[in-house]
Amino acid sequence: MKLKISCIQMDIAFGNPQKNYKTVERLFDKTSTEKPDIIVLPELWTTGYDLTRLNEIADFKAAQTIEFLQNAAQKYQVHLIGGSVANRVDKGVKNTLLIINKDGRLVHQYSKLHLFKLMDEHVYLEAGSEKGLFQLDNYQFAGAICYDIRFPEWIRAHTSEGAEALFVVAEWPAQRLSHWRALLIARAIENQCYVIGCNRSGQDPNNQFAGHSLIIDPWGEVIAEAGESEEILSAEIEMDLVKEVRKQIPIFADRKPEFYK
Numbered sequence: 506m507k508l509k510i511s512c513i514q515m516d517i518a519f520g521n522p523q524k525n526y527k528t529v530e531r532l533f534d535k536t537s538t539e540k541p542d543i544i545v546l547p548e549l550w551t552t553g554y555d556l557t558r559l560n561e562i563a564d565f566k567a568a569q570t571i572e573f574l575q576n577a578a579q580k581y582q583v584h585l586i587g588g589s590v591a592n593r594v595d596k597g598v599k600n601t602l603l604i605i606n607k608d609g610r611l612v613h614q615y616s617k618l619h620l621f622k623l624m625d626e627h628v629y630l631e632a633g634s635e636k637g638l639f640q641l642d643n644y645q646f647a648g649a650i651c652y653d654i655r656f657p658e659w660i661r662a663h664t665s666e667g668a669e670a671l672f673v674v675a676e677w678p679a680q681r682l683s684h685w686r687a688l689l690i691a692r693a694i695e696n697q698c699y700v701i702g703c704n705r706s707g708q709d710p711n712n713q714f715a716g717h718s719l720i721i722d723p724w725g726e727v728i729a730e731a732g733e734s735e736e737i738l739s740a741e742i743e744m745d746l747v748k749e750v751r752k753q754i755p756i757f758a759d760r761k762p763e764f765y766k
């Protein structure tokens with residue numbers, strides 16, 4: 506079965522959730538003409554990396570963003586990998602990926618496990634403790650957030666439980682664009698799964714971001730790649746290809762986990 510995926514590669518207004526909700530409304534409207542099955546948003550799209558003001562601007566229990574995404578999912582009849590949001594919980598703020606199905610149901614929340622010290626995430630954010638596995642249309646998928654892709658064992662923990670596509674939401678800086686491409690392609694090849702990486706564009710006071718959202722097939726072939734500016738990147742993915750590739754080179758059956766400790 507084919508699924509049409511659209512990544513919303515957007516610029517994010519620094520520390521300005523109201524402006525970012527408006528941008529996403531405009532881009533949902535634009536994307537809807539392509540009638541995708543799944544729309545993906547980038548990391549921390551409501552606030553950007555305005556970490557020092559997170560206590561003021563983070564969304565309490567992600568409630569406002571969840572409601573916003575639920576309304577959009579129902580209006581456009583589309584599943585949402587709703588990017589991640591600064592999610593104020595009882596003890597601090599988490600960077601939480603929201604999965605909403607087209608009926609408007611919150612299917613899963615995954616909070617970033619690996620906090621990125623180079624951007625001070627460990628100072629301002631709490632790490633999550635749950636996995637990123639979820640189901641949409643009876644497919645098993647996984648979600649990961651930005652720096653998580655540097656941990657192949659974390660991604661494998663999801664594909665060894667059946668994930669056939671990995672959705673990565675990111676604010677990946679331009680100076681490490683080559684790592685972004687290489688890591689996403691490697692995760693696709695070694696896990697024989699689709700990898701959909703949705704990055705942001707633009708800049709904030711500290712970083713220029715890479716854009717270059719990518720849709721990669723289970724052979725590691727790039728089937729769509731964005732430029733560096735705002736763009737909606739869309740492609741159809743054929744889910745049957747995952748099983749075909751896994752049958753030809755049966756790496757999951759050939760693993761020797763008893764030697765990997």
Ligand SMILES: O=C(O)CCC(=O)C(=O)O
Nearest residue numbers: 621651652676677678681
């Ligand atoms: O790993 C990297 O180089 C970038 C990671 C990052 O920007 C993030 O996790 O927000």
